[in-house]
Amino acid sequence: MIVEEDTKTxxxxxxxxxxxxxxxIDYLDAPIERVSGMDAPIxxxxxxxxxxxxxxxxxxxxxxxLFV
Numbered sequence: 150m151i152v153e154e155d156t157k158t159x160x161x162x163x164x165x166x167x168x169x170x171x172x173x174i175d176y177l178d179a180p181i182e183r184v185s186g187m188d189a190p191i192x193x194x195x196x197x198x199x200x201x202x203x204x205x206x207x208x209x210x211x212x213x214x215l216f217v
Contacts, residue, residue: 150182150211154202157185179215184208 151162166181184203192198 150184150208150215152184152203152208154186154191156188157183158188160185182211182215184211 151165153160153162155161157163162183162185166183169177169181184207186202189201191201
């Protein structure tokens, strides 16, 4: 699982996922999952910022999905 605050499109996490898929996909027990910020600018408002960037709940839900 790759977690980052950057947007999902065009981010460094996408590059890491691509390298893993190209070179080590056969060694994985589950698919590559990415938890990232939304494809939008990060707002200046704290409540909106917490909505756009990954939070604990999204990370935990992704981990649970990987281990089911």
